[in-house]
Amino acid sequence: MKSALITGANKGIGLETAKQLLKQGLFVYVGSRDLEKGKAxxxxxxxxxxxxxQAIELDVTKPDTILTAKNIIExxxxxxxxLINNAGISGIVPQNALETTTDHYKEVFEVNLYGVINVTQAFMDLLRKSPEPRIVNVSTSVGSLSLQSNPNWPAYHYAKYAVYAASKAAxxxxxxxxAYELRDTAFKVNAVCPGYTKTDFTNYLGGEVEEAGKRIVKYALINQDGPSGQFFSEESNPETGEIPW
Structure with missing residues (x-):
C-alpha cells in the first residue's frame, strides 16, 4: 500500500487532499501541529x-517533531x-513592501520556506525507498514573478501580499x-497552486475545497511520464495548468 504524508492536514485543503488520497487507496498520515486536533x-x-x-504530530518549525514523525513512519x-508540503501561513494583513518589517517576513518564511526544506530533507531517505516518489509543494499563483508583474493579469490590481508572495516565490x-537535483531519479517534484479556495485562510471565499484537493492529488499521483520541476495553476491556466515562474 502506498503511503502519503500531508503537512497541515487537519483542516482545509490539506484535509480534503487526505480524503481524496484515502479514496485512491493510500495510507495517509495527517500532519497536525496539535495532535489532539489531529486525532479528533x-x-x-x-x-x-x-x-x-492516522494523525501524526508535526510542526514544520520544530525539527524535533519532524524527526519524531519521520521515525514513526519509518x-x-x-x-x-x-510528501505534500501543504502547511503554510499568510502573515499579517495588510502586507506592503514599504512598511512591513523583516520580523514579519521571518515569521512567514519560517513556515512557508524553511518548513518545506526541513520536512523534505528529513523525509528524503524514506522517499528514496519508494519506486515512484512524489513531492508536491503547495504554492500559489501570487508566487509567480511573471504574473505578479503583468498589468494584464486579472489579479494584478488585487490586494498585494508582499510577505506571503515572497515566501512562496522562494x-x-x-x-x-x-527537481533539478533529482532529475535522473524516479522522483517527480512540482509546485501546485490549488486556487483561491473557501477555507479559513481566505475567510471562506473562493472555489470549492474539493476542486483544490483534486488539483493537488493529480500531481501527487502522476505516472512516470508526468512532469517534474513545473509550476501548475489550473485556475490561472485551465488549458494546460502550467504557468510561468
Whole structure:
C-alpha cells in the first residue's frame, strides 16, 4: 500500500487532499501541529467510513517533531511514497513592501520556506525507498514573478501580499532546484497552486475545497511520464495548468 504524508492536514485543503488520497487507496498520515486536533479529525474520518489514516504530530518549525514523525513512519511503513508540503501561513494583513518589517517576513518564511526544506530533507531517505516518489509543494499563483508583474493579469490590481508572495516565490525556487537535483531519479517534484479556495485562510471565499484537493492529488499521483520541476495553476491556466515562474 502506498503511503502519503500531508503537512497541515487537519483542516482545509490539506484535509480534503487526505480524503481524496484515502479514496485512491493510500495510507495517509495527517500532519497536525496539535495532535489532539489531529486525532479528533481522524475520529471523524473513521466515523465517515474512511480507514488507513492516522494523525501524526508535526510542526514544520520544530525539527524535533519532524524527526519524531519521520521515525514513526519509518517504523510503521518503512518508506514514504508521497510528501505534500501543504502547511503554510499568510502573515499579517495588510502586507506592503514599504512598511512591513523583516520580523514579519521571518515569521512567514519560517513556515512557508524553511518548513518545506526541513520536512523534505528529513523525509528524503524514506522517499528514496519508494519506486515512484512524489513531492508536491503547495504554492500559489501570487508566487509567480511573471504574473505578479503583468498589468494584464486579472489579479494584478488585487490586494498585494508582499510577505506571503515572497515566501512562496522562494519556495518555488527551492522546488526548481530540488527537481533539478533529482532529475535522473524516479522522483517527480512540482509546485501546485490549488486556487483561491473557501477555507479559513481566505475567510471562506473562493472555489470549492474539493476542486483544490483534486488539483493537488493529480500531481501527487502522476505516472512516470508526468512532469517534474513545473509550476501548475489550473485556475490561472485551465488549458494546460502550467504557468510561468
Amino acid at each position: 479529525i481522524i475520529n471523524k474520518l473513521l466515523n465517515d467510513g474512511f480507514s488507513n489514516v 517504523k510503521e511503513q518503512g518508506h514514504l511514497d508521497v 519556495m518555488n525556487m527551492y522546488t526548481v532546484h530540488l
